Amino acid sequence: MLRGLFVTGTDTGIGKTVTCAALLHRYRSAACLRYWKPIQTGIEQDDDTAEVRRLAACRDDEILAEGIRLRCPVSPHLAAQWSGMTIRLAEVTAPIEAQPRDNRWIVEGAGGVLVPINDKQFMTDLMRALGLPVVVVARSALGTINHTLLTVEALRARSLQIAGVVMVGEPNRDNRAAIERYGAVAVLGEMPFCQPLDAGVLAAWARTGLDPEDRLLEYLQ
Numbered sequence: 476m477l478r479g480l481f482v483t484g485t486d487t488g489i490g491k492t493v494t495c496a497a498l499l500h501r502y503r504s505a506a507c508l509r510y511w512k513p514i515q516t517g518i519e520q521d522d523d524t525a526e527v528r529r530l531a532a533c534r535d536d537e538i539l540a541e542g543i544r545l546r547c548p549v550s551p552h553l554a555a556q557w558s559g560m561t562i563r564l565a566e567v568t569a570p571i572e573a574q575p576r577d578n579r580w581i582v583e584g585a586g587g588v589l590v591p592i593n594d595k596q597f598m599t600d601l602m603r604a605l606g607l608p609v610v611v612v613a614r615s616a617l618g619t620i621n622h623t624l625l626t627v628e629a630l631r632a633r634s635l636q637i638a639g640v641v642m643v644g645e646p647n648r649d650n651r652a653a654i655e656r657y658g659a660v661a662v663l664g665e666m667p668f669c670q671p672l673d674a675g676v677l678a679a680w681a682r683t684g685l686d687p688e689d690r691l692l693e694y695l696q
Contacts, residue, residue, distance in 0.1 A: 477571065479508075479580030480638055480694055481607040483598065485614065485622040487586045490643035490666065492523045493677065494612045495583050496530035497641075497666065498691075499537065500674075500681040506579040506695040511539040513567050513601060514585045514592065517548025523583060532674040541570035552591040562592045568604050579695045582607060588629050599633050608638040608694050613654070615644035615665060620653045627658045638694055639663040641685070661690055 480498065484491045499508055510533065512523050524540055527533065543562055545554035555562045571580070582605060584590075590598045602609060609630055613623040623640060630637055639661040640654060646665045655662055664685040669676045 477580055477605055477607055478694065479578075479582060479607050480610050480691065481582045481584060481602050481605060482610045482612060483584040483588050483602070483626070484612040485587060485619070485626050489612050489614060490641075491583050491612050492526050493530060493669075493672070494610070494641050494643070494666065495523075495581050496527045496674075497664075497677055497681040497685050498581050498610075499527070499531035499533065500678040501685045502579075502691065502695050503531075503537070505692060507577055508581060508695070509537050509539055509574075509578050510581045510583070511571060512542055512583045512585075513571075514543045514545075514551050514562065516545045516551055516554040516585060518544045519546050520548065527583075530672070530674055530677050532678075539570060539574065543567060550590050551585050552593050555593070561594075564592070564596055564600060564604055567592070567601060571605070580605075580607065588626055599629065599635065602630075602635050603633065608636040610638050610663070610691075611640045611660075613640055613642050615642040615647045615650055619647075619650050620657070623654050624658050627660055638691060639686070641666060644668065663690060 482491050482495050510527050547554045584598050588599050611626050613619050637660055641663050642665045651662050
């Protein structure tokens with residue numbers, strides 16, 4: 476059984492990759508952490524694995540680079556269709572199944588929870604197959620309450636465990652309180668737009684601003 480966290484978002488471009496890097500900074504001293512992006516679309520213009528390597532100042536052994544890599548920045552099922560292939564869940568999970576069991580994983584999803592990966596399966600099916608608790612990355616701005624609560628509801632409807640929420644953007648006390656109250660979830664941190672966005676700045680925030688109560692340790696040890 477895998478140990479670690481699956482990082483998803485309320486939307487694409489929400490800050491999942493930066494959150495993954497922040498989690499590596501925050502907890503690499505507590506566990507043998509590794510990052511993995513199982514499915515990446517739009518690889519010709521975005522490489523989240525390379526970005527996590529840069530932002531978390533990763534060693535080679537902290538990255539699992541294997542995965543489904545597709546052109547065109549669209550949903551995985553559509554990118555696969557345009558490439559003349561079908562994404563099969565067993566093929567997606569194969570790289571991680573061969574890895575040592577003492578590793579603790581930070582796994583980054585593609586898009587949000589109900590992004591389809593083929594004609595019948597969604598990102599939630601990959602979460603279920605890996606069996607990892609889920610960290611939801613959400614905006615802090617207007618609209619986040621609805622989007623975050625819908626994401627939480629979709630995860631719970633599929634019996635997926637929610638480890639907490641990371642909010643990205645200018646801190647918003649009222650939105651945070653509403654998400655914690657109505658979603659019955661913990662907000663693990665409010666990550667600002669880091670300037671510059673580099674490993675040093677991100678590490679400094681992660682040490683003090685991410686999961687100050689160590690809620691995630693139970694999933695990583």
